[in-house]
Amino acid sequence: MSIKADFTQGFVRNHWYAAAWAGEVGERPLARRILDEPVVLFRTPDGGAAALEDRCPHRLAPLSLGECADGGLRCGYHGMVFGASGTCIGIPGQDTIPPTAKVRAYPVTERYGLVWVWTGTGEPDAARMPVLPGYGEPGWAVMDNGYQRHGGNYRIEIENLMDPAHTTFLHKETIGNRNQKDVPVQVSTGEHGLSAFRWIENVPASPLDRLSFDFGEGKVDRRVAFNFELPATSFVDIAVIPAGMERSEGNLLNGGIRTFSYKFLTPETSRSTHFFWLHLRNYRQDDAGFEAGLRAGLEKTYGEDKDMIEAIQRGQEETGLRQRTAIAIDRAPIMALRMIDRMIAAESGAPAVPAEA
Ligand code: FES
Ligand SMILES: [Fe+2]
Known part of the structure; x- marks a missing residue:
């Protein structure tokens, strides 16, 4: 008998995964790849942890190369700012925000000293924590x-x-x-x-x-x-x-x-x-x-x-x-x-x- 190695079998997505220790998520954005997706973790001005897709919708610059500023996460390329929900909350030099100016936001929970992200598509299931x-x-x-x-x-x-x-x-x-x-x-x-x-x-x-x-x-x-x-x-x-x-x-x-x-x-x-x-x-x-x-x-x-x-x-x-x-x-x-x-x-x-x- 032989069992084939298969690295394409995918992941269970409807789950809370540990993404970082709480102390790792601070003033500077943290890039972390999770289930083969680029994720950026950061804190909002109220101290809450947030997790977004680590790709600016403008030119796909990693948002983790930006900084926590202006009430959210500011892209390090042209300064678009994204809040914890993934919607854009500011674009330098313009008042209107296009509806496409948003990134995927991952539901986040802090527990046991860890920041957990829900990688599923539907509503997060608290029972899976x-x-x-x-x-x-x-x-x-x-x-x-x-x-x-x-x-x-x-x-x-x-x-x-x-x-x-x-x-x-x-x-x-x-x-x-x-x-x-x-x-x-x-x-x-x-x-x-x-x-x-x-x-x-x-x-x-x-x-x-x-x-x-x-x-x-x-x-x-x-x-x-x-x-x-x-x-x-x-x-x-x-x-x-x-x-x-x-x-x-x-x-x-x-x-x-x-x-x-x-x-x-x-x-x-x-x-x-x-x-x-x-x-x-x-x-x-x-x-x-x-x-x-x-x-x-x-x-x-x-x-x-x-x-x-x-x-x-x-x-x-x-x-x-x-x-x-x-x-x-x-x-x-x-x-x-x-x-x-x-x-x-x-x-x-x-x-x-x-x-x-
Ligand atoms: S690439 Fe992010 S604002 Fe331009
Ligand atoms: Fe062991």
Whole structure:
């Protein structure tokens, strides 16, 4: 069996995608390609974030080369000004504004420290905004502003994030643990997503676990759930409790350590992905030194994924293939890609093309 690599499969558009960290959108316009469309993010005089097509309707100059001025975004070529709704609100040297003087405006929401844009055509669906349990609640520390640009198609990212098995090998220098390698993964599905999870029982606490919590000399049980809320949110939920402790929700929250690790994948082009990450933890919440070490460790871990994803992208482009054989751990990734195909097909009204031959 061979599965072809196809970079023309398109994107799920009726969705809120993370476009930038709120702090990136300020006094100067920010250019960012999203779903292969040029977008410019900026702030209006009242401080609200706005997102427009990054092409002036006059001569198609990138509006991101202009500046925030005159109550909107002013083109850097001849000074036409556009408001958050995309309509032109001023043209130097003339009083009338032609009806064609407008650009596409993307609905915008700020939440979780991120600026999100709705890339669909219809009304934005508030229910499609990710919900982050623990965020902003007492007892949880937030580590945010995480970002990497990955030079690979978002489907390679989804396969990576639905695949707990790679951790042992790719991340052996960081989060990998040899004890994990033979524990099978269970998969469950929901309406918009799926979860691949496993308990790794009665293993020594990792060095990081010991830094995070006093497990004494005893062993631990570790539950790792790789959740994916399609099309763009990965949510890894890790609970570590003393071995043998009852697995009640209360114990999973308070009996040891709990981590919610989010990645928001925003396709940049068909060959690259914006990888935003945000991390919640219920341990050592106020320890800045610990957090700095944790951040560096996560950046390194995601960098290992980035290097592999980019190498795989090159391999797919050279061969035109996505894979030549299938193994048992492909189950969750294939299910996730099939769900993506169904979502894309539902938006276009076309029948879903299977994710594999
Ligand atoms: S290109 Fe923007 S005003 Fe002329
Ligand atoms: Fe990884």
